Amino acid sequence: MKINEVSKLYDISADTLRYYERIGLIPPVTRNESGIRDYSETDCNWVQFAKCMRGAGLSVESLIEYVTLFGEGDKTRAARKELLIEERAKLVERMAQMQETLDKLNWKIDNYYKCTEFEDTKLK
Numbered sequence: 120m121k122i123n124e125v126s127k128l129y130d131i132s133a134d135t136l137r138y139y140e141r142i143g144l145i146p147p148v149t150r151n152e153s154g155i156r157d158y159s160e161t162d163c164n165w166v167q168f169a170k171c172m173r174g175a176g177l178s179v180e181s182l183i184e185y186v187t188l189f190g191e192g193d194k195t196r197a198a199r200k201e202l203l204i205e206e207r208a209k210l211v212e213r214m215a216q217m218q219e220t221l222d223k224l225n226w227k228i229d230n231y232y233k234c235t236e237f238e239d240t241k242l243k
Contacts, residue, residue, distance in 0.1 A: 121156070144186065146189070148162045175210055185199055
């Protein structure tokens with residue numbers, strides 16, 4: 120697939136895809152004989168992985184480390200797994216914080232009219 124097709128498929132700009140490759144957030148993309156990026160299924164899987172992980176809040180640094188370790192081969196499996204476990208723990212914590220915020224917002228919304236009626240009464 121050409122970069123514009125991948126850009127549309129994953130809703131990521133071509134510039135962002137080039138940036139991801141340049142900084143090592145995804146491995147180097149397959150190129151055709153003319154040197155033009157020709158995304159393979161594997162390349163697309165990396166794009167999808169990067170987009171998913173970034174969307175969940177994983178840091179660019181952690182993802183670059185993961186891609187680097189992946190490129191070093193099977194000897195880094197334990198390190199890659201540990202990195203993913205650490206990132207999962209951070210994500211679980213963020214999700215708990217978000218759930219707490221959501222609960223507070225729901226309470227506020229559910230009690231909004233009661234609160235505003237109380238405030239109106241106090242002002243009279």
